Structures are given as structure tokens and as C-alpha cells.
Amino acid sequence: MGRTSREQRRVKAARCWSLVMAAAVAISTGLAWAGNWKPLAQDGLHDPSNTALSQLQNPAEALSKLPPDTAGNQVNWVKALEQGKINPRTSIYAGTKVNELDKKEPPDVLMKNTAELSMVRFPHKQHSEFLDCSNCHEGLFKSKAGTTTGFNMFNILQGEFCGRCHGAVAFPLTECRRCHNEPRPVAGGAAKAR
Amino acid sequence: MFTLLMLLAPFPSRAEFGDVVFNKHSEKEGVRPVIFPHWFHRIRYNCKVCHYELGFKMRAGDNVVLMSDIIEGKFCGMCHNDKIAWGADRCDLCHTGRPGLQSGVIGGASTGGPGRW
Numbered sequence: 001m002g003r004t005s006r007e008q009r010r011v012k013a014a015r016c017w018s019l020v021m022a023a024a025v026a027i028s029t030g031l032a033w034a035g036n037w038k039p040l041a042q043d044g045l046h047d048p049s050n051t052a053l054s055q056l057q058n059p060a061e062a063l064s065k066l067p068p069d070t071a072g073n074q075v076n077w078v079k080a081l082e083q084g085k086i087n088p089r090t091s092i093y094a095g096t097k098v099n100e101l102d103k104k105e106p107p108d109v110l111m112k113n114t115a116e117l118s119m120v121r122f123p124h125k126q127h128s129e130f131l132d133c134s135n136c137h138e139g140l141f142k143s144k145a146g147t148t149t150g151f152n153m154f155n156i157l158q159g160e161f162c163g164r165c166h167g168a169v170a171f172p173l174t175e176c177r178r179c180h181n182e183p184r185p186v187a188g189g190a191a192k193a194r
Numbered sequence: 195m196f197t198l199l200m201l202l203a204p205f206p207s208r209a210e211f212g213d214v215v216f217n218k219h220s221e222k223e224g225v226r227p228v229i230f231p232h233w234f235h236r237i238r239y240n241c242k243v244c245h246y247e248l249g250f251k252m253r254a255g256d257n258v259v260l261m262s263d264i265i266e267g268k269f270c271g272m273c274h275n276d277k278i279a280w281g282a283d284r285c286d287l288c289h290t291g292r293p294g295l296q297s298g299v300i301g302g303a304s305t306g307g308p309g310r311w
Contacts, residue, residue, distance in 0.1 A: 028273035037210065045291060045300065047226055052286030059210045059233055072211045073233050088240045092278065096247050121218040130236075163254060167230050168299045169212040169241075 036074065037063055072171045078126050101128040109145045110182060113152070119182040140164060212236075213300040214254050215291055227291030230270075248272050254299040 020060040037059035041048040059073075061146055067079040067088065080086045090098050101124060111120040127136070142148045148161070156163040157173060212232035220227045228272045235244070240269045250269070251257050256270060264271035265282050281288070 043209045045213060045215070045229060045295065047290060047292045050226065050286055050290050052284075053290060056288060056290070057234060059231075062237060063233060064256075075233075077236070086237050087242060088236060088238055090240050091247050092239070092243055092273070093247065098242070130241045132242040135241065135245055136254065169236075170253075172211070 036060060069171070071175050077130075077170070081129060099128075099133050101125060106143075114180060117176070118180040119184060120179050121182040122179075213301070215295045215297050215300065216259060217291065217295050217297045218255070218258065219260065220289060220291075221293060226284070226289040226293065227295045227297075228232045229290045229291050230288075255297050 015029075017107055036116050038044075039058045040046040041053050046053055063075050067076040067083065068074060069076040077086075079172070081088075106124050106142055108124060109122040111122060113119060141151075151161055153163055156166075159167065162179065163173060166175075166179075172180060210231060210233055214230040214232065215227050216230065217227035245252050259269045261282070263269055264274065267275055270288070273281060274284075274288075275281055
């Protein structure tokens, strides 16, 4: 009994989030289309009276050459890396042990607890190219699928779990479809995604 | 809530996504806040260089940075040491923020990202 009402509350909360999010998506995509990268002196953050600003690179100069996107830095960083448009170093000291994905590579993790939305397929490969295992394990996530506690959209939107990076440095949380990327096998109306 | 949104919305769209402001000590000590651009650094280094090899904590404000540390080669000083990149004497290249900025990540969980509305 307690369980069903909890269930209902969750669904309600999920609906509410979807609404808020839809608005946010509309706003953010609107803005992404409206303006490209602002020069540093006009970005509202840098102090235009600092004469040294002219020695810094403006985002447009570097980012406009990379595969485009509509959110975040307006760069598709995964493609930029795959296509060799950027070639970032993975360590700076000789002798640092870099944990790379090898043959025992953990597979993508499929996350099904997504209410009426498409499921989430989490790709280990793409993440491990940028990050070390320890950036996520065991602090943010457990190394066994389905065992991380408190792992839901509410907490993600609070900047936990996926939201630690997505929305701060990696593509923002308004890009629902990029995480909710695995249509449910029919059942419910959610299989339209992607 | 929506008025709040409208107020916040134009801000993150202007500053570059992922910029981090450091202003725990700067203005109190009479210098401009520091702006760290993720976009610029991630073209050159993977996240794991800073957040694993060099040990920067992945939470804006969790790294308590003092200028003396940087000069001794910690934090930004691990690279901004006149070897890997220009050194700590180039004050105006790091201390570039407008007066009054709050510490935190821009366009992120606390502003543009839906995190902390």
C-alpha cells in the first residue's frame, strides 16, 4: 500500500520534471541557436578593463573548428576526439599508471529505471577515453550494475552521479535524448525517442 | 521559479560553458577573481590528467588554492611553472574576472544546468 502511493508520487515527480525540463530545453536550445561563442571581453565574466585579455584565446577561435553541437560548448567532444580534431594528453609525468579500458572492458551498462522515457545506455568506452576509472568508481558509482544507491534523475539534477560532470563540463542535462538513448521494446508510448 | 529562470538564463549562455571562477580569497586580497577555462584545457589535456594524475577534486570550491601553493608548484602551478606552460608571474592571465563574481562553475549545476535552480 505504502509502496503504490510511493510509486505514484514518483511518477508524478517524473512528469513534473519532464515539464520543467521541456521548458529548459526550449530555452537553452533557443539560446544556443541565437548566439555563438561570446568574445571574452563581452562574456559577462571577464573584466574588460584587464588589458591582458587580448593575450587570451577567444573560444570561437578554437571551438569553431571542432565538430559542432547545439549545447554546452557547442562542440561534440566525443567526435572531436574520435576524428583526431583534438589530441589531448592523457598524462604529463612519465611513469603515471594510466588505467585504460582493456579486453576485460566492462560493457555498456543499460539502466532501465527511467519511468516513461527511453532507457539509458551508459557507454564505458567513450568515458574512459577522457576519464580514469577512479573518477567514477567507487565514489560516484559502484562497480556492479544496479547497485549504486540513490541513483535517479532527481539526484542527477542536483549535480550528483552523472550530473557531477553533465551540466558542468560535459554536455548539459537538458540533452535528455543523448542519455535516454535506448528505446524501450514497445510497451508504453516511449519508443519514439531518437 | 520561471522569473528566476528568465533571470538566470541569459547569464550562462554568455560565459563559456565549464568556466570555473575562483574567488575564495582573490578579491579579499585585492586581486581580480580567477577564471579557469575548461574548454581551453580539455583541448590539450584529458580530464584524467587534472582530476586523477594531478589530483584536482572534481567539485568547484573543493580545492583550496593559495598563491603560495601555485608558486611552489601545486595546483595550477603543476603546469604553470614556465616549463609546461607560462609561469605564475603572469598574474593578469589568470586573474581575469570581473569584481564581485562568485566562486563556482559557469553554465553548470548551479546555473544553466538544471541542477541547483
